[in-house]
Amino acid sequence: MKVVYTDNNATTKVATEVVDAMTPYFTEYYGNPSSMHTFGGQVAKKIDFARQQIAELIGANPDEIVFTSCGTESDNTAIWGVLRANPHKRHIVTSRVEHPAIYNLCKYLAQNGYHVTEIGVDSHGMIDLSELSDAVREDTAVVSIMYANNETGVVFPIEEIGAIVKQRGSMLHTDAVQAVGKLPINLSKSTIDLLTLSGHKLHAPKGIGALFIRKGTTFTPFIIGGHQEKNRRGGTENVPSIIGLGKACELAKKYVNEEQTRIKQLRDKLETEILKRAPDTRVNGHKASRLPNTTNLSFEFVEGEAILLLLNEKGICASSGSACTSGSLEPSHVLRAMGVPFTAVHGSVRLSLSRYNTADEIDYIIEHLPPIIRRLREISPYGRETKVKGQTSTVSARL
Numbered sequence: 001m002k003v004v005y006t007d008n009n010a011t012t013k014v015a016t017e018v019v020d021a022m023t024p025y026f027t028e029y030y031g032n033p034s035s036m037h038t039f040g041g042q043v044a045k046k047i048d049f050a051r052q053q054i055a056e057l058i059g060a061n062p063d064e065i066v067f068t069s070c071g072t073e074s075d076n077t078a079i080w081g082v083l084r085a086n087p088h089k090r091h092i093v094t095s096r097v098e099h100p101a102i103y104n105l106c107k108y109l110a111q112n113g114y115h116v117t118e119i120g121v122d123s124h125g126m127i128d129l130s131e132l133s134d135a136v137r138e139d140t141a142v143v144s145i146m147y148a149n150n151e152t153g154v155v156f157p158i159e160e161i162g163a164i165v166k167q168r169g170s171m172l173h174t175d176a177v178q179a180v181g182k183l184p185i186n187l188s189k190s191t192i193d194l195l196t197l198s199g200h201k202l203h204a205p206k207g208i209g210a211l212f213i214r215k216g217t218t219f220t221p222f223i224i225g226g227h228q229e230k231n232r233r234g235g236t237e238n239v240p241s242i243i244g245l246g247k248a249c250e251l252a253k254k255y256v257n258e259e260q261t262r263i264k265q266l267r268d269k270l271e272t273e274i275l276k277r278a279p280d281t282r283v284n285g286h287k288a289s290r291l292p293n294t295t296n297l298s299f300e301f302v303e304g305e306a307i308l309l310l311l312n313e314k315g316i317c318a319s320s321g322s323a324c325t326s327g328s329l330e331p332s333h334v335l336r337a338m339g340v341p342f343t344a345v346h347g348s349v350r351l352s353l354s355r356y357n358t359a360d361e362i363d364y365i366i367e368h369l370p371p372i373i374r375r376l377r378e379i380s381p382y383g384r385e386t387k388v389k390g391q392t393s394t395v396s397a398r399l
Contacts, residue, residue, distance in 0.1 A: 001315045004361045008201075009150050009178060009294060009352035010319055014244070015203040021247040022205070025240040033237055034228065043239055050246025054210055057249040058195065059186030066211045066232045067242055071177040071198030072101040074211040075144075077222035077233065078173045078194040079105060081213075082142040083114070084220035089141035091115045095127055096337040097151075099175055102144050103333065119145070124286040125154035125338050132161065136168040147176035147195075148183070151334045151350055152285035153294025155183065162191025171217065177201050181252035182259045182291050193217050199241065203354070204248035208241035255355050263353050264292035266362050270351065271295050277370035282344060284335060293353040298335070298344035302376040307349050310372045316365055318351050 005013070031040035033047055048062065055062040068074045079092070079102070094106050096118045110116040117135040121127050127145065136143060143165045148155045158174055165172040173194040179185065181202035187195065194217065199208040213219055213232070225234020275281055280300040299307065304320040311318055320332070331345045340348070351365070 003315045004364055005317045006351040006353055007317045007319050008354040011200045012203045012354055013356055014205050015248060015251055017251060018204055018244045018247045022240040022244040025243050047237060047242055050242050053246035054249045057253045059188045060212050064212050064215055066213055066229045068209040068211055068233060069207055070209045071196050074196035074209045075101040075175055076105060077211055079142060079144060080222045081219040082171050085218040086141045089139045091137055091140045093117045093135050093140055093143040095119045095145050097121055097149055097334040098146055099150050102175055121337055123339050125152045126286050127156050129160060133164050136165060136170055140170040142171045142173055144173040147174045147179035148291050150178050151332060152296045153291035154285045155289045159191060166191050178291060182293060184256060187212060199245040202248050202252050204245040205241050208238055208245045258355055259292050266357060267293060267295055267353055270362050270365060273366040274369060278373045284340060296348060296350045298340060299347040299373050300343045301380050302347045304346060304348050306376050307372060314368045318349050320348055
């Protein structure tokens with residue numbers, strides 16, 4: 001069966017160049033980088049080179065990069081590291097549309113003696129800056145606002161957010177898992193104190209991530225153990241994956257302009273044609289401030305799970321939102337925070353592209369998705385009722 005993979009916000013194909021870079025570190029250069037001998041020492045040098053590759057992608061100093069096992073660990077490390085270093089500050093500010101790695105962590109903190117303020121978003125998924133400004137207090141230890149939303153692709157004005165946070169003397173953490181490699185980022189000119197990234201979202205393997213910690217940030221390690229990562233994260237380094245992440249970041253820097261041009265054009269064509277061919281469909285998210293690879297579509301009067309099952313029969317891989325919440329029957333907390341109507345929130349589908357997608361694949365989706373929506377509406381009691389009453393609404397694209 002033909003496979004068209006448009007679920008790249010969930011995970012990405014590991015680039016061939018990344019696999020080639022990693023392979024020798026399984027069987028040839030397998031020494032422990034902490035060892036005193038040359039065989040291990042050469043591996044330590046390669047880790048330093050990978051650290052430099054990552055730093056160059058995001059405009060950081062290599063010493064500011066700490067390797068972790070994934071984005072979730074980086075998020076937890078950032079939040080706990082700041083809280084433990086500032087025990088007199090018990091207040092956290094976040095948004096209502098964060099990834100579960102932050103969203104659920106803040107729920108846990110709220111249940112265990114911390115005060116958490118969640119900032120709302122408008123109907124386009126954009127954060128309310130005035131609400132944020134009012135929320136940050138003297139006892140706010142950290143503000144954690146994502147760089148770009150994993151479900152809708154909405155990109156937040158992170159530097160405007162940073163200016164507000166800095167005026168109050170708090171730390172700013174951003175989960176940039178979806179943004180790194182898709183958007184140009186220069187932390188040397190940024191107000192961000194801590195930034196999370198994850199390998200498997202930019203064509204590196206799963207099980208590797210990194211945390212940017214700005215030099216001078218007051219911080220306590222999350223994982224206590226050996227001296228690795230300059231005492232900032234204990235545990236023997238996952239050398240092959242670190243090498244892979246470094247190579248993936250090198251490639252991402254090379255292809256970031258393609259994300260803004262060719263990939264965006266494919267995404268825009270997909271949206272335009274689906275909206276034209278499938279009435280009662282809306283785009284969830286800000287028109288301009290969005291990741292170039294992401295579209296989140298709500299099809300009224302149908303269930304997203306049914307859409308995904310029928311797409312799967314055609315070999316089309318998509319999702320109904322975050323892969324980390326796909327086991328839940330609850331509608332997306334992101335779309336609910338945006339106020340997406342009940343008739344549309346359950347029928348949402350996210351399609352997220354990568355540099356490996358082609359124009360032919362987009363045409364294939366355009367050919368097969370609208371008939372699937374028509375078929376489902378024909379058997380949906382809500383779709384039939386609306387059609388009978390002659391109340392089918394006009395195409396409503398929230399842009």
